[in-house]
Amino acid sequence: MVRAICLFVLAILVGHSSCQDDEFLYDTFPEGFMWGSATSAYQIEGAWDQDGKGESIWDRFVHDDVPHIVDGSTGDVACDSYNLYQEDVALLKNLGVSFYRFSLSWSRLIPSGDLRHGFNQAGIDYYNNLINELLANGIQPAVTLYHWDLPQGLQEHGGWLNVSVTDRFAEYSDFAFLFFGDRVKTWFTINEPWVQAVQGHGFGDFAPGINQSGILDYxxxxxxxxxxxxxxxxxxxxxxxxxxxxxxxNMYTSFLEPKTDNPDDVFAAERAMQFLIGWFGHPVYSQDGDYPAVMKEFVAFHSAEEGFPESRLPQFTPEEIAYVKGTYDFFGLNHYTTMLAENGLFPYAPSYIRDGEIIPSFNESWPESAAIWLRVVPWGFRKVLNWVSNEYNGVPIFVTENGYADSPDQIDDVDRVNYYTSYINEMLKAIKLDGVNVIGYTAWSLIDNFEWTAGYTERFGLYHVDFNDPLRPRTPKSSAAFYKQVIADNGFPAPPPKL
Structure with a gap:
């Protein structure tokens, strides 16, 4: 899950007023609509060096001599879900969810990241136990193969900058399908590749901490x-x-609204959507494949302007375009917030931000959260669902993350309840009023966890975790009761008429 969207927080400007609210829709979701919650391995499991697990890039990043985490914390223990997974399953059962989205730790299963060097039976046992516990409680496992925790052994050979990593990922994926696919019927390949690319290799504020925007992120x-x-x-x-x-x-999606009605800003907003979503979505989900035309054009222009002999954006071969195009069964959509987009140049070159010629901002009237990058803009959720549906020919959309950040120790989390109420209702409008094919919804997150560079200063959980207690007790928040009711009602049935 995105925690520090550098593209959008480098310039927090005041935008114009934009009222997009409309009436609350009382209705229910289609029969068979799926409800779930989610976590990721590094954020909850702990046991970072136990039972044969190898080191990941996030293990290395948080233990670096250079401080990267605002509160100096790590995911070494986190929620201790490696030992407390049965408690987590009990929480899920209490909510009444039909599925649980979690990620596998690549380095827990294959310590070096390279299957040729062997695998870890204890890791297989752990995930088998978790999967079996879920199924025993009527909950379907929905598994993410990669949620940013690349084995450090692969990073030492270039990581995602070395094309050989695709061979290692293919072997790892095959391994996971072989051992778990008899029971896992929903798979997600890579969570938010935008974050791994831009924040991990462009700005360097996420693992592996490489700072070469406009080159290595691409x-x-x-x-x-x-x-x-x-x-x-x-x-x-x-x-x-x-x-x-x-x-x-799984794609990170924000909606970009034009800051003004000026045609330059309107174009900038659409361009921003292509640089954010289209970068990874277009090669897979569009009918022609390849990167968005506007992205190729703008990166090539700035590359030439800066004296590069060719575009800094890599090119797919015709064979690769054909190989990548159509590799989906659904569009995994992670969404949290909306931004304003203004046409303009960021001063630093080369960079991903400058390439798009977009200056992002927030409207000062939009409610804040505990995360600087997350403002509450419910109507943007409906708009981004429509954008993806229109852009990619009515693709089935699986909302794989949506949630709200508040500060620690808020059990009566009214702001989160309000966030979920408004965002879920906007999703309902997208389905019932606009005809968008949304097949499921995932609340992020099940429990408070290690929130990447924010450490434990921001909380997204439906259940509170006491990180000062070695037992890591879980306590339901008001949002857990709310979400449980939404699931039971399959939406928002009309209230009884007043007498």
Missing amino acids: QAGHNLILAHARAWHIYDGKYRPTQGGRIGF
């Missing part, structure tokens, strides 16, 4: 897309016939 992104396609083809050709599951990509 290279990493290129390999992430190829890795996704490798995993999809392995599942589609080798496992789908017998396992009968489905598999897709």
Whole structure:
């Protein structure tokens, strides 16, 4: 999950007023609509060096001599879900969810990241136990193969900057399908590749901490897309016939609203959507494949302007375009907030931000959260669902993350309840009023956890975790009761008429 969206917080400006609210929709979701909650391995498991687990890039990042985490914390223990997974499953059962989205720790299963060096049976046992516990409680496992925690052994050979990582990811994916695919019927290949590329290799504020925007972020992104396609083809050709599951990509999506009605700002907003969502979405979900035309044009222009002999954006071969295109069963959509977009140049070159010629901002009237990058803008959720549906020919959309950040120790989390109420209702409008094919919704997150560079200063959980207590007790928040009711009602049934 995105925690410090550098693209959008480098310039927090005051925008114009934009009222997009309309009436609350009382209605229910389609029959069979899926409700769930989510976590990721590094954020909750702990046990970072136990039972044969290898080191990941986030293990290395948080233990670095240079401080990266605002409160100096780590995910070494986190929620201790490695030992307390049965408690987490009990929380899920109490909510009444139909599925649980969690990620596998690549380095817990294959310590070096390279299957040729062996695998870790204890890691297989852990995930088998978790999957079996979920199924025993009537909850479907929905598994993310990669949520940013690359094995450090692979990073030492270039990580996502070395095209050989796609071979290693293909082997790892095959391994996961083989051991868990008999029971896991929903797979996600890579979570928010934009974050791994831009924040991990462009700005360097996320692991592996590489700061070369406009060059290495594009290279990493290129390999992430190829890795996704490798995993999809392995599942589609080798496992789908017998396992009968489905598999897709997970995209970070924000909605970009034009700051003014000026045509330059209108174009900037659409361009921003292509640089954010289209970068990874277009090669997979569009009918023609490849990167968005506007992205190729703008990166090539700035590259030439800066004296580069060719575009800094890598090129797909015709064979790669054909191989990547159509590698999806659904569009995994993570969404939290909306921004304003203004046409303009960021001063630093080369950079991903300058390439897009977009100056992002917030409207000062939009309510804040504990995360600087997250403002409460419910109507943007409906708009981004429509944008993805229109851009990619009515693709089935699986909302794989949506949530609200508040400060620690808020049990009566009214602001989160209000956030979920308004955002879920906007999703309902997208389905019922606009005809968008949304098939499921995932609340982020099940429990308070290690929130990347924010450490434990920001909380997203439906359940509070006391990180000062070695037992890591979980306590339901008001939002847990609210979400439980929404699931039970399958939405927002009309209230009884007043007498």
